[in-house]
Amino acid sequence: MSEAPGRDSSDSSLRLQLARGDAVVGSVVPVLRHLLVCGDQGLFGDDVLARLRAMLDDLANQLEYALVDAGGRGGIIDMLMEQLPEVPGLLAHLHALALEWQMTQRLSDRLGVDPVVSPLLQALIASSEADTSARGMKLLAAQARFAQHQRRMQLPLSELPAELLHGVLVALHVAVEDDSEAAARAGQALREHYDEASTRLGLLARLVAAMGAGSVAALALAHGGVAMFASALALAGDGSRESVLLSMRDGQQARLSVALRAGGAKLGVIEENLLILHPQTIRPDGLSRLSVERASELLVEAAQALGRLA
Numbered sequence: 143m144s145e146a147p148g149r150d151s152s153d154s155s156l157r158l159q160l161a162r163g164d165a166v167v168g169s170v171v172p173v174l175r176h177l178l179v180c181g182d183q184g185l186f187g188d189d190v191l192a193r194l195r196a197m198l199d200d201l202a203n204q205l206e207y208a209l210v211d212a213g214g215r216g217g218i219i220d221m222l223m224e225q226l227p228e229v230p231g232l233l234a235h236l237h238a239l240a241l242e243w244q245m246t247q248r249l250s251d252r253l254g255v256d257p258v259v260s261p262l263l264q265a266l267i268a269s270s271e272a273d274t275s276a277r278g279m280k281l282l283a284a285q286a287r288f289a290q291h292q293r294r295m296q297l298p299l300s301e302l303p304a305e306l307l308h309g310v311l312v313a314l315h316v317a318v319e320d321d322s323e324a325a326a327r328a329g330q331a332l333r334e335h336y337d338e339a340s341t342r343l344g345l346l347a348r349l350v351a352a353m354g355a356g357s358v359a360a361l362a363l364a365h366g367g368v369a370m371f372a373s374a375l376a377l378a379g380d381g382s383r384e385s386v387l388l389s390m391r392d393g394q395q396a397r398l399s400v401a402l403r404a405g406g407a408k409l410g411v412i413e414e415n416l417l418i419l420h421p422q423t424i425r426p427d428g429l430s431r432l433s434v435e436r437a438s439e440l441l442v443e444a445a446q447a448l449g450r451l452a
Contacts, residue, residue, distance in 0.1 A: 153436070156428050159396030160444040167388050167397075174233045193240040194233070196295030198226055204299050205314050208332055214324025221317040229309035236297070238384040243292040245390060245419075246368045253364050253418065258285045260367025262359055266349070277349045284342035285369060304338045343383070346373040361407040363415045378405030379438065381445075390419055396426040397444075403429070403437035 174194070202222035210216050227233055249255045259267075259282055267278035291297060299307060311329040318325050338344050350357045350373045360366035360374035372386045379401075389398040395416055402412045409430060416423045432440075 153428055153432075153440075156396055156400060156426060156432065156440060157443065159426060160400060160440060161447055163389070163394045163397040164444050164447070167385060167394075170237065170388065171234050174237055175227055187244075190237070190240045190244060193243070193292070193295050194236045197236045197239070197297040198223065200296045201299060201310060202226060205310065205328070208299075208328040209314065209318065209321075209324055212324045212327035212331060214318060214321045214328065218317050222313065225313035225317050226310060229306065229313050232306055232309060234384050235303070235306055238387045239292070239297065241387045241391070242368055242372065242383075243289075245387070246289075249363065249368055249418070255364060255367055257289050258282065260365065260370060262366045262370060266353075274352065277345070277352060281342070281345045281349055284345050288342050288369075299332060300336055301341050301343075303341070303343060304336075307332070307336060342369075343373070346370065347377065350374045350377050358406045361402055361405055361415075362411050363418050375401055375405050379441070392420055395420060395423055399426050399429050400432070400437045400440050403432050403434060404441055406434060 199219075202219050205222055206216055206218050209218065246257045250257050255261070263278055263281060263285075266274055267282060269275045269278065288301075291301075299310065302310065311325075311332065314328065315322060315325045339348065346369060350360060350370065353360070353374075357374045357377065360370040361378070363371050366374065368390075372383045372390075375386045376383045386401065388394060389401060398419075399412050399416065402415065403409075407415075412429065413425060416425065
């Protein structure tokens with residue numbers, strides 16, 4: 143029985159590599175939870191894990207401060223550190239931020255790309271369109287704050303996505319169930335000063351969306367920088383920034399390549415990105431014959447296969 147048009151043996155190879163890559167991605171959060179409890183760092187770099195722990199601790203300290211400021215009691219850090227890892231999606235988000243900063247530093251060291259302002263962001267700031275320039279300036283300020291916070295291994299509560307802010311506030315209630323009124327007041331105060339659209343991730347999403355078809359320029363890593371690259375590829379259809387940042391790691395070349403092709407990146411751009419991230423890499427089989435449409439289909443098939451394994 144012959145294979146369907148466009149689905150040769152190299153196409154099958156890509157599907158297999160995608161399935162293997164997705165299996166690794168699916169195991170990340172359980173492994174992170176294990177490492178935080180047991181301290182075994184064999185599967186993750188010391189820098190990434192230390193940064194993740196520090197951000198968790200920083201979030202816990204901010205929550206305790208908010209509680210005390212609302213008339214509640216202190217001394218709840220240990221209880222919060224037990225509850226925060228259970229917030230759905232929080233560990234994956236913090237891990238992705240740690241990876242993003244690590245890769246941002248590597249891009250700076252290898253190619254001299256500024257950690258705050260990439261060539262693409264520079265061009266957007268210099269745009270003759272006032273709205274584009276203004277968005278670029280806001281993102282520049284947000285990126286500068288992100289760099290500063292990452293150097294200090296901190297993460298403001300105000301920079302969390304809305305669903306994660308809600309999750310950590312629930313964790314606060316659980317940690318101090320005997321002081322629910324103070325927890326409610328603390329949560330209300332934090333929400334009053336929160337604006338998701340003004341977070342760095344919110345600004346990135348709005349800027350990339352406003353670029354329209356031009357956002358494909360951000361898929362050239364050295365041009366767009368890690369932050370815009372991850373947001374642009376997520377918006378192009380790979381699901382989330384977390385999955386994009388994980389796909390930039392070693393062993394995920396097939397997933398990154400297929401996602402980039404599905405996002406409209408040309409073969410030369412994909413190869414350049416692979417060489418930047420993995421200098422000794424070998425281009426995945428079948429990539430040169432992979433259409434944008436087929437790449438999108440492969441991602442859907444891989445997601446469905448992962449769902450069946452879950």
